[in-house]
Amino acid sequence: MKLNRRTFLGTGVAAATALQAPMVLGAGKPRVVVIGGGAGGATTARYIAKGAKGAVDVTLVEPTRTYYTCFFSNLYLGGFRELSSLAHSYGKLASDYGINVVHDWAIGIDRDARTVSLAGGGMLNYDRLVLSPGIDFVDGAVEGWDVTAQNKMPHAFKAGSQTELLKAQIEAMPEGGVFAMVAPPNPFRCPPGPYERVSMVAHVLKERNPTAKIIIADPKNKFSKMALFQEGWANHYEGMIDWINGDFGGGNVSVDPDAMTVTIDGEETKVDVCNVIPAMKAGRICEMAGITEGNWAPVTGHTMQSRIDENIHVLGDACAQGDMPKSGFSANSQAKVAAMAVLSALTDSKLFPAKFSNTCWSLIDTNDGVKVGATYEATDEKIAKVDGFISQTGEDAELRQATYEESVGWYAGITADIFG
Template structure:
């Protein structure tokens, strides 16, 4: 494994590298139908790049929401640094500029043998190839007392949208001196740095408006990604405000009670003012129903085409899949989706298949003017996908460099979301 220079990383993170992945047009004329279920980062990217790759492919995107709110960068909204509207994107450009048929409905069932998708409205869609981007589902019931109804009292805010707004309102209503508790889930889960970035940015908010407040992280794990960077930042920016307790110390969260807002571990019961409970996760419900998820709860895929190993003719991208060392991130969902689009176009039109190149870029905010980054290259290795190159920020970096990463992160968000939805 080798490390990159920051100049190489800057290219990877920038818009130039995003557009460099655009597919080539196909000269084939056969008419084919592709249905994409799920309009998150993975699904929207697949739909866009398929529609751009060949005018002979009819692309239909099924997504119940009319607008998509990103979960990544949502902790900036919790901190008051970004507006909610800045995180929200429409599907209009995909329909107008690429001819994608957008259906705002729920996919109720899949018939792999008949190659049809039943919608909640009662309509049925036929397909030649199907792509699923089902996202994650939560394993409700693994912690006593935490079910779907409990999310309205103890929000997970691990899907962008109403849950994020609910958590923001709770933090605003909290009295100065209160305790904010984050329950961090076991691996694997969406966005490995996410719970700790959230703690950092809520601490940034508290430092300005509720300086007597504290943050407690009850972790199901004994360590976490970029732990040294986070703990260094907590010491520098928020001394005494954030406490992290590993699973081996507490035994993990055993139960919650939404009536008295309590969280119980093996040895202690906590009664915070606000609880952000992030449950254990698995592939989205439709993937489970369609028999696309294995015993792990995640979907096994062929690593060069993202075709399901359990249901031929169906491809899966995004956080729902399980294939080696890939973290579950938005940028990787986008990267996977482009490879998948090339593979589907090749299967349907006979166009050339590009060699798969998987990249992950992640920016993590520690404060408004302090951000770190990681960039990872991955490649198929046998039956799985392995990390081949990596660059991660280091403890002790110059403050000016960290401010430059903040600027790069904001530029990245604009370029990245345009690549997906623009």
């Protein structure tokens, strides 16, 4: 099925049908606070407010007034999108759904008092708290790099100014220059993302700087859609991309942002652009709330509730839930289950069995789109994969173009579903 806004918004999500006619239990309005205004948080806030019909007070805490989607940001790097097409505001969530949108940083959570402290000095009370803060980076994950070096060696895995910076650096590369990427270990946001990015960088360099080289230092020996990307690189960018995997020292990496060097397994290389994508962890507010185990926040897939605090739901990139990849589609899918669970807990709306879906599209070159996806269901242990699909090597150009066009329709549909 080709996805567009109408078909995406009409897909069979049981959660959407469950959010229609709640009744408040008790006299006072229950209060829900959602922290994080991306694909997970904004969707949850919208579906709770839509389903509650005024019976629940919903507050969305998000520091940025304009949200740039990380998904599709690689297409901006490749010249296939304008940055403005990735930008979304929260105006409709406030005006159309009555959500109290607070542009501030959440800096503390008191789980006993059920309060959220804000950087501006305010405090929010909650009956249920939803955390969808996305990712932060593991300190010391790449020797020689921390966030103070992100202007010299951008990560661009939080979209916006970092993405603009990386694009400018790519376009300013000298003739025959070197672009290096330090790829992250599993698990991380958008498993195909680094490799789509390499494809988009190669697309730009092929047109502007065809003698330039790309080096990928990767701690992994395999990655999402690996056969598809490697086929595409051979077809479109022959001889330009050198992928150094874990067996060949790709995980033994240090960088020097001042000298603009990358050292891979003891061999130092001078580079012109270095995209460092460090190991990732749940957004810091999850650690501050004391609901993480290791780098992520464990949840039950039935309701997306924290396994440490039942009054908190965690979703999107920040949660440890089982088989689903960390993606915008996953976060949006999990958000509907979380919203259904919150409304069931706070009103008399029905709780349906949790079901999830995800698709990740990637663009390798002009009209050469590929995808991978699956459906999932909640078990007591985790969110478990039910079945899946993936593009095949050797597909014809017409099918690849249709896959790319499908992704464009999906983007329009999902951003309307997130931001109203």
